[in-house]
Every structure is written in structure tokens, then in C-alpha cells.
Amino acid sequence: MTAGGAPADGPGTGPPGLSQLDLLESDAVQIIREAVGECGRPVLLFSGGKDSIVLLHLARKAFGPAPLPFPLLHVDTGHNFPEVLAHRDSLVAAHGLRLHVVSVQEFIDDGRLRERPDGSRNVLQSVPLTAAIERHGFDAVFGGARRDEDRARAKERVFSVRDGSGGWDPGRQRPELWRLYNARCGPGEHLRVFPLSDWTEFDVWQYIEREGIGLPALYYAHRRTVFARAGMWLTPGAWGGPGEGERLETRLVRYRTVGDMSCTGAVESDATTPAQVIAELAACRSTERGATRADDRLSEAAMEDRKREGYF
Incomplete structure (x- = not known):
């Protein structure tokens, strides 16, 4: 006590x-x-x-x-x-x-x-x-x-x-x-x-590094065809993107979180290992969902x- x-x-x-x-x-x-x-x-x-x-x-x-x-x-x-x-x-x-x-x-x-x-x-x-x-x-x-x-x-x-x-x-x-x-x-x-x-x-990332846990490759930096919408890089697909006036580009990105492709944005990054992701996060000032999830931006209480x- x-x-x-x-x-x-x-x-x-x-x-x-x-x-x-x-x-x-x-x-x-x-x-x-x-x-x-x-x-x-x-x-x-x-x-x-x-x-x-x-x-x-x-x-x-x-x-x-x-x-x-x-x-x-x-x-x-x-x-x-x-x-x-x-x-x-x-x-x-x-x-x-x-x-x-x-x-x-x-x-x-x-x-x-x-x-x-x-x-x-x-x-x-x-x-x-x-x-x-x-x-x-x-x-x-x-x-x-x-x-x-x-x-x-x-x-x-x-x-x-x-x-x-x-x-x-x-x-x-x-x-x-x-x-x-x-x-x-x-x-x-x-x-x-x-x-x-x-x-x-x-x-989570420190634990992934310590335990040697494998993840889908999109959590690490890779070249991907994306388009910009509402300040995020979205992946085109059958769900409906890109829309009129939205231009496809190839960027070096990774995903901090993954969900439905229509509302999950990538971030520009060159981190290809857990250690590099950890170093990147140490300098980051935004939460993963706040930065990359369109469904959380619908309202303050979404x-x-x-x-x-x-x-x-």
C-alpha cells in the first residue's frame, strides 16, 4: 500500500x-x-x-x-x-x-x-x-x-x-x-x-517490434495509386472513388489504420520497418483515426x- x-x-x-x-x-x-x-x-x-x-x-x-x-x-x-x-x-x-x-x-x-x-x-x-x-x-x-x-x-x-x-x-x-x-x-x-x-x-508498435509480429504490407511505406479527398489520400476502387475532378497520383504512403477503403486514408511516409514507424510516431501530433478516418469527421460525436x- x-x-x-x-x-x-x-x-x-x-x-x-x-x-x-x-x-x-x-x-x-x-x-x-x-x-x-x-x-x-x-x-x-x-x-x-x-x-x-x-x-x-x-x-x-x-x-x-x-x-x-x-x-x-x-x-x-x-x-x-x-x-x-x-x-x-x-x-x-x-x-x-x-x-x-x-x-x-x-x-x-x-x-x-x-x-x-x-x-x-x-x-x-x-x-x-x-x-x-x-x-x-x-x-x-x-x-x-x-x-x-x-x-x-x-x-x-x-x-x-x-x-x-x-x-x-x-x-x-x-x-x-x-x-x-x-x-x-x-x-x-x-x-x-x-x-x-x-x-x-x-x-502497439513497440510491442509489434519486440514480438516480431507480422502485419499486412500496407502498414509500411509503399508506392500506391491514390487520390486526394478532404485532406486524405484514398485508394480508388469499386466503392466509387475517384470522383469528378479527383486526379490519380502515385505516392509513397503507408496506412496507420485500416478499415473500409472508402473512408481510410493513407499518410505520406518512408517508414519500412517497425523501428522507422516508431520514430515517425514519436514526432507525430495527430491521432491515427483523427488523421486518416473520414467516418470520424462526420461530427464531433461521430x-x-x-x-x-x-x-x-
Whole structure:
């Protein structure tokens, strides 16, 4: 105990000799194990992006050498980057994992969703996600969201209760003192569990470097045909870009985050290794989502609005 009576092992402290990454890893593994111990049918949201890859790495550490005791779930917008889908499939095959894929296109085809005029499908993911959770009876859904990404994610708990439609109510936030988590849910409810909540983008990349974690190549600098829109470099594709007056260019870029191609922008960069990305981030003053995600620019509360509708 400290002089003030608080536990000495609070966030950011630990036994001598343990690094910040060691502590973050230990906390994340404990969160994953606790959720699996408390819940009957967990699942891990897996897009093939860097955060979900790190989360999968931690989950395999939590239970290895035994097989992962839960499946993966991906909401495929139909506008995902091909490199990311290929990496997703290679990881699933390499580790013998179970993967459920729910398609936004199927929901559009049968009339449960309508295509947006701007072609973006990122905001359409909530309905298929909630439907998949209900169909499979999942009661805990692991996600790779981090508090440093957005103000809405900053105030969501590690164990976040969601209602029957997947919606998040900030007024129902539960206390989480001294790493004590409440996994209870009412009928029809489920948990979203975020083991990377206290990690930053910088932490994620340092961990990727330390652990030798492989990522899709688009996270590193490469030459790509892009076009400028709203201050971002977007990749052309069947989703509808480029539009009238938008000119294709070849640029040396990389992606800080990956999602729907219609709303995820690249940044100009010459970083080709984790160490170079880390050095680049050390000088950066913008968050990855704020700099590269058009869907977060719709309003000041864009992320929170989507979370209330069932978003990650």
C-alpha cells in the first residue's frame, strides 16, 4: 500500500525489472483470461488490422500451447483492402483458427441495409455485427479498440455492457477499480471487452517490434495509386472513388489504420520497418483515426453515435 492507502500495484507500476510493455501485456492477458472464465461463448473481432493482430497474439499467449478456446469474427464490408484480407486468411490457416465472416453485402442484397450515397460501408457494420452476435449466442466480444483513438473510446470501460441491439449507453458504465471487472449481463445483453484499452498507438508498435509480429504490407511505406479527398489520400476502387475532378497520383504512403477503403486514408511516409514507424510516431501530433478516418469527421460525436448503434 502507498502512504495514501492506495494499492501499490496500480496501472503503470509493477515489480522492478518489468517494462511498460511487460505490464501492458500482463494486464491484457489477465483481462482475456478473466472474460473467458466469466463468459460462456466469447469471440474475438478480427479484421486483420494491426490492433486485432496484436490482440490475437495476446490471446494465443494467454492460452498457449492449448488451442485458442474461442473463434474469430470479421464483419466484411466488401470494401476491405485485399492485402488485409489475405493476411487475415493466412493467419487463420497458419494457426488453425475458427473464423466466422459476416458480409455487409448480403445485408444490402436482402434489403436489411441500404447502400449509402457516398459508397462508405464502415457505418453499416453495426447491424451485421449484432446479427452475428445474436445468431451465434456470443456473450463476450473482444475488440482491439484503444482509449487514445477517440474521446468516445476513452470513456468506455474495459468490460462494456451492450444492450440487445448492441447499443452502448454511457450512463450504464460500471466502476472498474483495482482491475476488478463486472462481467454480469442481463437477458439479451452481451459484453464488449477491450484488453488494449490502456495501450497507445506507440505502445502497439513497440510491442509489434519486440514480438516480431507480422502485419499486412500496407502498414509500411509503399508506392500506391491514390487520390486526394478532404485532406486524405484514398485508394480508388469499386466503392466509387475517384470522383469528378479527383486526379490519380502515385505516392509513397503507408496506412496507420485500416478499415473500409472508402473512408481510410493513407499518410505520406518512408517508414519500412517497425523501428522507422516508431520514430515517425514519436514526432507525430495527430491521432491515427483523427488523421486518416473520414467516418470520424462526420461530427464531433461521430464515434459515440456509432457506438450507441452497436459499433465496436
